Amino acid sequence: MFKELNSVDIPFRRRVLFVALLTREIKNRGERYPIVVGGEAFEIYTQGSYTTGDIDLKIPKKVFEDSDRMGFHTKRRARSGLTVDWLGESLDEGSEAEKRVNTVLVKDDLEIKVLSIEDLNY
Numbered sequence: 001m002f003k004e005l006n007s008v009d010i011p012f013r014r015r016v017l018f019v020a021l022l023t024r025e026i027k028n029r030g031e032r033y034p035i036v037v038g039g040e041a042f043e044i045y046t047q048g049s050y051t052t053g054d055i056d057l058k059i060p061k062k063v064f065e066d067s068d069r070m071g072f073h074t075k076r077r078a079r080s081g082l083t084v085d086w087l088g089e090s091l092d093e094g095s096e097a098e099k100r101v102n103t104v105l106v107k108d109d110l111e112i113k114v115l116s117i118e119d120l121n122y
Contacts, residue, residue, distance in 0.1 A: 012048035015040060015055055018082050020110035026063055034059040035101055037087060037115045044104065045117050054083040058115075061089055093119045 004021065008014040019040075023033050036044065039052030091097045093115070100116035 010048075012043060012051070015082055016044065016104075016106055016112065017110070019055060019057070019112045020106040023112055024110060026059070029063075031063055032060050033113050034063075035091065035113045035115055037091070037120075038085075041115045041117075042120055044112075044114050045120075054085050056085045056087050058087055058089065058091055061086070091115065091119070 005014055005018055008017055019034065019036055027033060035058040036055065037058055038056030039050070040055045043050050043052050091101075097116065097119045100119060102114050102116055103111050104114055105111050
């Protein structure tokens with residue numbers, strides 16, 4: 001999963017690619033897709049103009065039960081050198097916010113889900 005990340009030097013692009021690869025892996029396992037929230041969501045909407053140091057995700061907790069195999073840990077550095085924070089399973093903004101989640105095509109078959117800009121608290 002991380003071989004492709006090694007060729008990406010720009011931190012913003014590396015984080016986005018990481019989430020896209022993670023999303024693909026999670027979807028292949030039949031789990032609900034992760035949603036990018038917080039600073040990383042804002043960074044995506046500003047195309048890297050706002051920077052953050054970690055990736056905040058809403059994702060099913062059971063995905064983290066096998067986090068070593070997937071290469072990331074909550075609130076610690078992943079083998080990829082990226083920090084992922086698990087912020088729960090569902091959006092704090094409610095079920096209506098879930099309907100407004102945006103899909104961002106990263107490349108080819110890679111995509112990520114991002115909390116809508118109107119639901120961000122920045």
